[in-house]
Amino acid sequence: MSSARRTVQVRVPATSANLGPGFDTLGLALSIYDDLAVTALADGELEIEVSGSGADEIPRDESHLIVRVIRHVFASVGRAAPGLRIVAHNGVPHGRGLGSSGAAVSAGVLAAKGLLEGDVDLSENDLLRLATQLEGHPDNVAPALFGGLTIAWLDEQARPQHKKLLVHRGVAPVVFVPETTMSTSLARSLQPLQVPREDAVFNVSRSALLIAALTQSPELLLAATEDKLHQSYRAEAMPETDRLVRTLRGAGFAAVVSGAGPSVLVLADGPGRRLEAAELAGRVTDAPWEALMLAVDFKGGTVRDISVGAD
Template sequence: MRLAADAVRVLVPATAGNLGPGFDALGMALGVADEIEVRAVASSSVTMEIEGEGADTLPRDESHLVVRALREALDHVGASQVGLHVRAINRIPHGRGLGSSAAAVVAGIVAARGLIAEPEALSAEVALDLATRFEGHPDNAAPAIYGGATVAWTDESGAHAVPLEVADEIETAVLIPRSVLPTKQARSVLPSLVPHKDAAFNVGRAALLVNALAGRPEDLMPATEERLHQQYRAEVMAATPAMVAHLREQGLAAVVSGAGPSVLVIGTDLASLGLGTGTPDWAAGIGDETWRCVHTIEHVPGATSVRL
């Protein structure tokens, strides 16, 4: 397959995985996005400009996730590899449970889609399957691709996802601490086996959450209870359970965002409850942390690309 464009700009949103009980299955796009600009150049080299998150730590060569995913996508459709100039404006916080690695992978795949002559060869379904090979699980990649809220799963044929209905009144707010927690560390504390009663508990709550998102916000508190991962991860992110407990005591449906340590709140009219975008005074010192908030009201679209 040939390339049909020399340059493309991609926007890809942050995401919250799990949404509490939907471990490795449920996810939602959030109102902050990375911007990636990719230009094909007549050489075999890779040059990168990085602004924002990770500007001092991320690689600027073939090992960067955006580049790796883009090259994998080009190989998948049989397109020629080219030299690349990549400019990344990273707004999604890293190591906070907001899907920054999934965003980078999806950005690379969607950039490849924007460059090739037949973009349908990298459909949403194909993009999700490719992204899941990088991520190992589809709960962040799915909303990064489809937008809104999604449920995703894998089987012998690969990864799949469908969008979920989310009522217009449903909003999210994510409280982001200064501290970081690598996903690998957060997963390392999870047990290999869980009690059957806990698995059954989560199945019921995840099903209830799907219904609550569709227009029954009064059920969000019970629907966001869970027993498969948050209690085990508490030992590696002490401030997070303190914030979750504080919010739930106020009647707010708070959960760990993805692998943490950020905290996601799902509800209605959240700004009036002190969860508008900014640095809420009431949050200062909870768990001996400093917190900032990102409030999302409207439906967040999945990754988009524009040829330049």
């Protein structure tokens, strides 16, 4: 089937990057989703419908991120992009440290893959490379595309690579989402360009331990989520987030800033423990936080052809 009038359905999970010590390297896919249907139209046509998080601020023209992503992918493989009809529902909270831009980029790349099917085959490496070009770093797009716990890095040729790992069934995530937002660029600007050697060694040890904790030994999660590279530098810009993280960690919960914040991720070692974390968070904070009891998404982003007559 040609791309003309083809409609593909895409689902992409939220992600939480860093996970404490794994700055710009570790990411976890979580069970909140952006859903969209993309139809190839005649050249020059563009129709966009958006609902859900951030819908009021999202443009409905050529500057829409998913439009730009799809066109970038088509151009990268030497194909002319068709006109587009996009119907999107954003389940991933925007500006809260849950990978909303990475989800949108990943969704656009997957939509392009679906529209190009039968003409150009995009491999996993192609998807990660294209998504990283557009997002700027692979730590959110890798789990959004592939699911689970991902380790992402750039090889010696600056090509993004990833390794997907399965998370121990005893790990029970809960995310506390505030009403306020945080700019990723602002959060990054608060970090120093250099850190003490002992802090770097500290984070290397905790990142290694975190892989073991998430895949084999959830009882080690509190120690494994300690960090000295980024969270303390950003604390002043997110005082309520810092307060919640400190309170939860003081009570024995593996709490970290989710991505650039201001959401807080708790990696509890069992469903009962995350209920205790939610009860504590409700008692100690002045600002309202929405507690999202989530699962680890193991599937990652999906795309399927839903055109009339498609298999």
